[in-house]
Amino acid sequence: MPFKTKRFPTLAEVVTIEPTTHPDERGWFAETYRKNAFKEIGISFDFVQDNHAHSNLRRTLRGLHFQKQPAAQGKLVTCIVGEVFDVAVDIRRGSPTYAKWVSTNLSAQNHTMIWVSPGFAHGIMTLSDGAEAVYKVTAEYNPTYDRSLRWNDPAIGINWPLPNPILSKKDAEAPLLGEVDNNFVWGQ
Numbered sequence: 001m002p003f004k005t006k007r008f009p010t011l012a013e014v015v016t017i018e019p020t021t022h023p024d025e026r027g028w029f030a031e032t033y034r035k036n037a038f039k040e041i042g043i044s045f046d047f048v049q050d051n052h053a054h055s056n057l058r059r060t061l062r063g064l065h066f067q068k069q070p071a072a073q074g075k076l077v078t079c080i081v082g083e084v085f086d087v088a089v090d091i092r093r094g095s096p097t098y099a100k101w102v103s104t105n106l107s108a109q110n111h112t113m114i115w116v117s118p119g120f121a122h123g124i125m126t127l128s129d130g131a132e133a134v135y136k137v138t139a140e141y142n143p144t145y146d147r148s149l150r151w152n153d154p155a156i157g158i159n160w161p162l163p164n165p166i167l168s169k170k171d172a173e174a175p176l177l178g179e180v181d182n183n184f185v186w187g188q
Contacts, residue, residue, distance in 0.1 A: 002031045005041050008102040013117040014088045015041065016104050017076075021111055030111060032078065033136070043115050045074050047136035054081075055126040055133075061165035063123020064089055064149040064174070068183045071145035072118035074138040082131030083107035085161050086114050089121040091149065091177065095186035099156050099177060106133070119184040121149045125160055147181055148174035 004018040019030040031037075038044070053062060064087070067073045077086060089101040105127065106112050116122045124133055151158070151165065153176045174180070 002034060003037055003041070010100055011088065011090055011097055011102045011120075013090075014102050014120065015043070015115040017041075017113040017115060019111055019113070032113065033076070043074075043076075045138040047076065047138060049137045049140050051135050051137065051141075053124070053133045053135075055131050057166055058126055058129050059162045059164060059166050060126040060131075061123065061151055061160070061167055061171065062125075063087065063171065064121035064151055065123065066091065066121045066147055066149070066182075067139060067142060067145040068147055068181065069145070071139050071142040072184070074118045075116040075122055075135045076113055076137075077106065077116065077122070077124070077133055077135040078111070078113040079106035079108055079131060079133050081108050082126065082128035083109075084131050084133055085125040085127055086133075087123045087125075087158055088114070088116045089123075089149070089156055089158070090119070091121050091180075091182050092119040092184040092186040093182070095119075098186070101156055101158050103158070119186075123151060123158075125162060125165060127161065149180050149182075150174045150176050153177050
């Protein structure tokens, strides 16, 4: 298989994926997606949109974002320039892991990807002076269902690696988990 995977013990629906790289004197090559290989590890969604986020400054924080049903998005995220701290939060009401979070560092050097299932909020913080993250999503962007969750909600308690993040107005004013318009229910 061209991919090594690791499930988080606390949130098994979130998976880190390492492609096999083939280096030589020119650089390297890697497959970053193969439908059948992903299906074997339990990711059998069709991707319908690709996104590319460029951040100029270290400490830029994007998130925590999600789209509620019926436009829920699963996301396959990787960093192609620089390094980011990537976070997924379980927002499925009734889940035994509700409000729990996991994180990993994605970088252009480690080639790691993360799969964030529908029903999870997602955020990234730029750890380098400039970074670019690209991600495939399972549903097209729909502003009617687009939601944000407060990045520093004490009910979640994410340990962001850098203080004083640079935020958009939308992210700075996002509601707390107990107030956010969220229709995800565990087991549905």
